[in-house]
Structures are given as C-alpha cells and as structure tokens.
Amino acid sequence: xxxxxxxxxxxxxxxxxxxxxxxxxxxxxxxxxxxxxxxxxxxxxxxxxxxxxxxxxxxxxxxxxxxxxxxxxxxxxxxxxxxxxxxxxxxxxxxxxxxxxxxxxxxxxxxxxxxxxxxxxxxxxxxxxxxxxxxxxxxxxxxx
Numbered sequence: 001x002x003x004x005x006x007x008x009x010x011x012x013x014x015x016x017x018x019x020x021x022x023x024x025x026x027x028x029x030x031x032x033x034x035x036x037x038x039x040x041x042x043x044x045x046x047x048x049x050x051x052x053x054x055x056x057x058x059x060x061x062x063x064x065x066x067x068x069x070x071x072x073x074x075x076x077x078x079x080x081x082x083x084x085x086x087x088x089x090x091x092x093x094x095x096x097x098x099x100x101x102x103x104x105x106x107x108x109x110x111x112x113x114x115x116x117x118x119x120x121x122x123x124x125x126x127x128x129x130x131x132x133x134x135x136x137x138x139x140x141x142x143x144x
Contacts, residue, residue, distance in 0.1 A: 022114035025107040033070055037100035040092045046081065047090045075099060 017023040028034050035056055040047060053063045067090060070076045075096035081087035092100070115123040 020114070022110040025110045029103075029107055032066060033075070034100075034103060036066065036070060036090075037075060037092065037096055038104065040076070040090065041097065041100045041104070046083075048081070048087055049078075049090060052090065070096075 029038055036052060039055060049063045049067060050060060053060045074093055077091050077093055078088045081089045118126060
C-alpha cells in the first residue's frame with residue numbers, strides 16, 4: 001500500500017473539510033479561548049496555566065496573554081492554589097460556564113447532524129478510527 005499517496009489524499013480531504021460547518025465548529029473548539037473554556041468545563045480538577053500550555057502546545061507566555069484577555073471578559077478567574085500559594089489556578093466564572101455551554105450546544109448540534117448524515121455504521125467507524133489514532137499516539141506508536 002502506498003501510504004504516501006494516502007497521506008497526500010488525506011491532506012487534500014482535510015483542506016476541503018475546512019468548508020464543512022461541523023468541521024469548522026470542531027476546529028474552533030481546539031483553539032484559544034474555546035479550548036480553555038472547554039477544557040475547564042470538562043476537567044473538574046484544579047487547572048494550572050502550565051497544564052493549559054502543555055495541552056494546547058503553546059508557550060506559557062501565550063497562555064498568560066490568553067488568560068488575561070479571558071479574565072477581562074469575566075470568563076475565568078485566577079486564584080492562588082490552596083495547596084501551593086506559589087502556583088495559580090484557573091477556574092471558570094458563571095459567565096464562562098454559560099458561554100461554553102451555549103457554544104458546546106451549538107457545536108454538538110452541528111457535529112450530531114454531520115454524524116447522522118454518515119449513518120450509524122460510518123459514524124461509529126469514524127469515531128473508532130479517531131480514537132485509534134489517539135490511542136496509537138499515546139502508546140508511542142506514532143511518528144512525531
């Protein structure tokens with residue numbers, strides 16, 4: 001099998017998927033403010049800016065700037081870590097929870113419609129393959 005040809009085809013498909021509303025919505029959820037809001041709402045533990053930096057694969061300076069902007073918009077608050085006052089923790093405000101709730105609802109609607117168009121078998125296969133890619137990466141079988 002020519003995996004290079006398949007990779008080239010996948011690259012073309014991924015570019016074209018940028019025109020699909022559900023893909024656009026998903027793409028927005030893994031960037032900037034939306035990533036932080038979604039991460040905070042789905043991880044109910046104490047979150048440090050460094051952890052956000054690692055998860056987003058961006059510098060701590062970029063995270064600090066992003067968090068400053070989000071704090072100005074009253075989406076998050078930062079407090080000293082109760083276990084280590086030298087550290088800062090990031091938490092969602094009520095406004096942040098409401099904002100991400102609306103956004104997640106809209107995104108889930110778009111993605112549900114996309115999966116429904118695929119049909120049950122293809123939708124499940126699509127999710128299964130996405131999970132397999134992630135598991136392979138976690139197990140170190142993927143090329144960096």
